Amino acid sequence: MESESLLERSLVEQWRDLVARKTRVWNALELELDRQHGLSASEFEVLDTLSEYDCAEPPRVQELAAHVPITQSALSRMIGRLENQNLVTRTLCSSDRRGVFVVLTDEGMQRLTEARPTHRSVLAAELADGPSAELTAEPTGTDAVLVESGTQGK
Amino acid sequence: MESESLLERSLVEQWRDLVARKTRVWNALELELDRQHGLSASEFEVLDTLSEYDCAEPPRVQELAAHVPITQSALSRMIGRLENQNLVTRTLCSSDRRGVFVVLTDEGMQRLTEARPTHRSVLAAELADGPSAELTAEPTGTDAVLVESGTQGK
DNA sequence: GCGCACTAAGTGCACGTGCATGTAATCTCC
DNA sequence: GGAGATTACATGCACGTGCACTTAGTGCGC
Structure with a gap:
């Protein structure tokens, strides 16, 4: 029970690395997406x-929740917020009136298209380098990304 | 600008995998640590x-914040909560009276020692298998872990 | 010694989240 | 066909978090 130390240390290190990387990238995304496009990282992920869905067969809330790392209740509210910004719309499912289809509006598609380059370049910058960089929770130096991702500064 | 698709897709997939894995393990930890030991995943991580610090040279709040994926303000409050449970204590730094040392109490050390096997076995179970398991935000099936991690089941 | 910039930690506030529950629609089985 | 179980989504509530700011303490220049 004591001899597992080595294996366990490796697991713990792997775990901390995973958390550190995720947090670092996430924070960078949060920062840049909000600054440049007024979107949170979660919102971008949802949009x-x-x-990726065919407009003719939009996903239901539940379906969407299965592909995004938040709960269904959180997603429900987020859809409400996105709806208020006219980025998505809810439409009832006629065959099962409990269901709600979520569809991207033109405006939503546009915002997404604008934000995508920022998202991709943050990923490229932050996913690439050292897994165990200092850590986290602090705004990471993403100056290069800012420049790269276009001229829509501020 | 359009030709990067392949590379970008790979980045996005890598990113989603990272998030999915982290969320899956995190949720499992949250569930088991709280159920069995009344600790959140963040709290465990802090403890x-x-x-890992020598009792003679405890870390200051800032130092600790650099090694845990939350902000200093969140950590400040968490330390308050942990202090109320007598798991840690704050002691002033005499040489720099702005600083605050955080030290594990005996009780804190005990809770940590109890919780560690749970933590390790969740890691072993969840870190090991398929990176892109369905997803997440749902309680993952950790029945095996419950059994493995001892007889202190509720 | 005094003022000023700077650092460490704590706090008011608003907000997004999860859990538990509520409401509405559907399905099942008799 | 009607009661009860089940599913889909929304919501009340409490809570932890981040941001911006405050308070307390340090060090520097003059």
């Missing part, structure tokens, strides 16, 4: 996922 | 990090 981006949403865009 | 565990804390335990």
Whole structure:
């Protein structure tokens, strides 16, 4: 029970690395997406996922929740917020009136298209380098990304 | 600008995998640590990090914040909560009276020691298998872990 | 010694989240 | 066809978080 130390240390290190990386990238995304496009990282993820569906067969809330790392209740509210910004719309499912289809509006598609380059370049910058960079929770130096991702500064 | 698709897709997939894995493990930890030991995943992480310091040279709040994926303000409040449970204590730094040392109490050390096997076995179970398991935000099936991690089941 | 910039930690506030529950629609089985 | 179980989504509530700011303490220049 004591001899597992080595294996366990490796697991713990792997875990901390995972958390550190995720947090670092997430924070960078949060920062840049909000600054440049007024979107949170979660919101972008939802819009981006949403865009992968055929407009003719939009996902239901539940379906969407299965592909985004938040709960169904959180998603429900987020859809409400996105709806208020006219980025998505809810439409009832006629065959099962409990169901709600979520579809990207034109405006939503546009915002997403604008934000995508920022998202991709943050990923490229932050996913690439050292897994165990200092850590986290602090705004990471993403100056290069800011420049790269276009001229829509501020 | 359009030709990067392949590379970008790979980045996005890598990113989603990272998030999915982190969320899955995190949720499992949250569930088991709370159920069995009344600790949140963040709290465990703080206590565990804390335990790596020599009692003679405890870390200051800032130092601790650099090794845990939350902000200093969140950590400040968490320390308050942990202090109320007598798991840690704050002591002033005499040489720099702005500083605050955080130290694990005996009780804190005990809770940590109890919780560690749970933590490790969740890691072993969840870190090991398929990176892109369905997803997440749902309680993952950790029945095996419950059994493995001892007889202190509720 | 005094003022000023700077750092460490704590706090008011608003907000997004999860859990538990509520409401509405559907399905099942008799 | 009607009661009860089940599913889909929304919501009340409490809570932890981040941001911006405050308070307390340090060090520097003059």
